[in-house]
Amino acid sequence: MITEAPAFKISPVKESRVGQLDPDKIVFGTLFTDHMLVADCVNGEWQTPEILPYGSIAYDPAIASLHYGQSIFEGMKAFKNVDGDVVMFRPEENFKRFNISAERMCMPSVPEEIFLGGLRELLNLDRNWVPDGDDNSLYLRPFMFASDVYLGVRPSLNYRFMIIMSPAGQYYAEPPKVKVETEFIRAAEGGVGYAKCAGNYAASLYPAKLAQEQGYTQLLWTDAKTHSRFEESGTMNVFFVKDGKILTPKTSSTILKGITRDSLLQIAKSLDIEVSEQDVYVKDIIDGIASGSVSEVFGAGTAVVVSPFSAVGFEGNDYVLPEITESSVSSKLKNALNDIRKGKTEDRFGWVYKV
Ligand code: COI
Numbered sequence: 001m002i003t004e005a006p007a008f009k010i011s012p013v014k015e016s017r018v019g020q021l022d023p024d025k026i027v028f029g030t031l032f033t034d035h036m037l038v039a040d041c042v043n044g045e046w047q048t049p050e051i052l053p054y055g056s057i058a059y060d061p062a063i064a065s066l067h068y069g070q071s072i073f074e075g076m077k078a079f080k081n082v083d084g085d086v087v088m089f090r091p092e093e094n095f096k097r098f099n100i101s102a103e104r105m106c107m108p109s110v111p112e113e114i115f116l117g118g119l120r121e122l123l124n125l126d127r128n129w130v131p132d133g134d135d136n137s138l139y140l141r142p143f144m145f146a147s148d149v150y151l152g153v154r155p156s157l158n159y160r161f162m163i164i165m166s167p168a169g170q171y172y173a174e175p176p177k178v179k180v181e182t183e184f185i186r187a188a189e190g191g192v193g194y195a196k197c198a199g200n201y202a203a204s205l206y207p208a209k210l211a212q213e214q215g216y217t218q219l220l221w222t223d224a225k226t227h228s229r230f231e232e233s234g235t236m237n238v239f240f241v242k243d244g245k246i247l248t249p250k251t252s253s254t255i256l257k258g259i260t261r262d263s264l265l266q267i268a269k270s271l272d273i274e275v276s277e278q279d280v281y282v283k284d285i286i287d288g289i290a291s292g293s294v295s296e297v298f299g300a301g302t303a304v305v306v307s308p309f310s311a312v313g314f315e316g317n318d319y320v321l322p323e324i325t326e327s328s329v330s331s332k333l334k335n336a337l338n339d340i341r342k343g344k345t346e347d348r349f350g351w352v353y354k355v
Helices: 062-068 091-104 111-123 197-215 259-270 282-291 329-341
Strands: 033-043 050-054 071-073 076-080 086-089 137-146 158-170 177-180 218-222 230-233 237-242 245-248 275-277 295-302 305-308 311-313 317-320 352-354
Touching: 050 111, 062 111, 062 275, 071 197, 071 352, 076 275, 086 111, 091 111, 091 259, 111 158, 111 197, 158 177, 197 218, 197 275, 230 237, 230 245, 237 282, 237 329, 259 275, 259 295, 259 305, 259 329, 282 295, 282 317, 295 329, 305 329
Parallel strands: 177 218, 177 311, 245 275
Antiparallel strands: 033 050, 033 158, 071 137, 076 086, 076 137, 086 352, 137 158, 218 230, 237 245, 237 295, 295 305, 311 317
16 A cells, blocks of 8 residues: 655756657657655665755765665656556555665665655656657656765665656667577576666676677576576566467576566466466577477566567577567567556556556
């Protein structure tokens, strides 16, 4: 349940910049709404959250997050539904996951009133920024970083929690071509793979850059010990359709517990599509694409929603997937998810929260 917000200190903008938003020309993560939320945690005590005009923040160059990476975030979305209401999708799940990441990174829990109450306050102020359009949404980015001015290595005593918001359209212009990564790893057991911490994304950049130089869009990560099992892809969870059945790696300490992933699994079951959370072996999938038994491979995440891949590269060969049609499993799941979020079908799962 979303509880009442604490007393926020609100300093609204004098003039909105919403005229800069063109729903037909949205580039992910480049334009930000009028307001942002700031809340400081000082020696374990949360201070009154403030909502301010979006803008730069000044910090001492010695703050701990810049040096040792105590920094986490969430990615979530708000939509405009068919009745013109602004809705958030499963916000409580992001709130829970944020605090799981916080615990792993030795950071304080953010209270529900600040995280969810803050989102509600911000969305109320900036509701005109939620773009129209089937593939459009407002991407919500809560994040927290260590703010102690101290170069010793220990958990910070002070933190800043913030929320910024940015109109989003389709993430990938073309279906990504992904490379099976068998040298570098994203996460190992006992590490931080399940946390949405900044360092996970930094560590992925170099292997992804090498793959991009070889003509791929993204990576398909494999397990750290044997490189024989799939884990995730880029910033997404990954799904495979084999003989009409959906396979996806089960979540673990090395895999992010995706909220889109969970939503798709529940939708698939409701559509009587068989699903299995299991070990998914690289060899089985490569053989399956070659023989035709694997018909789809797709990523799922907040930013990408559902993103079918065009081909999988493995050991120097590209295994091309059939083109996606409206009857493909990924299309059915994506449409069902979008219809719930946009209020085109009944929200039988109770996922949609009206702001
Ligand atoms: C999300 O889907 O919210 C992500 O985490 C992707 C983001 C890093 C662009």
